[in-house]
């Protein structure tokens with residue numbers, strides 16, 4: 553956790569993110585910036601989305617942001633590897649210039665193998681799957697969706713996306729489910 557930077561004031565936001573859509577996200581969510589300001593502050597942009605947010609599908613997270621502020625792709629572990637067309641669309645057609653990649657602690661996509669039996673049993677009991685098919689499904693897909701460690705993963709995902717989209721600002725962030733706040737992550 554020592555790589556996380558607490559954001560309790562605008563001065564805590566990295567200068568390169570301040571007054572960008574990433575900084576605004578942190579101000580709205582962590583600092584209670586009034587949501588109504590968005591449309592008024594950016595009349596020239598109308599109500600176009602400024603930001604693409606990639607975040608986990610986990611149900612414990614809710615972002616405090618204005619309507620129309622962001623495109624949001626929710627995928628397990630904030631893993632955008634299988635959502636690239638949607639990322640490209642948000643940039644090319646939606647016009648977003650920034651991406652916030654939001655991992656979170658206690659993520660279910662960490663150490664999937666520990667939940668293998670539960671996964672298979674759940675598909676059999678809850679969805680009516682054949683056990684062998686459920687086992688194959690897990691074996692095929694778990695390696696694609698395993699993220700290893702939440703913080704390391706969003707850092708590596710940010711690096712990967714910066715290579716693909718060099719003109720787009722990409723910020724790796726972490727959401728702590730205990731306090732529902734967003735944290736900046738130290739990058740080397």
Ligand SMILES: [Zn+2]
Pocket residue numbers: 608609610628629630656658659660661
């Ligand atoms: Zn998660």
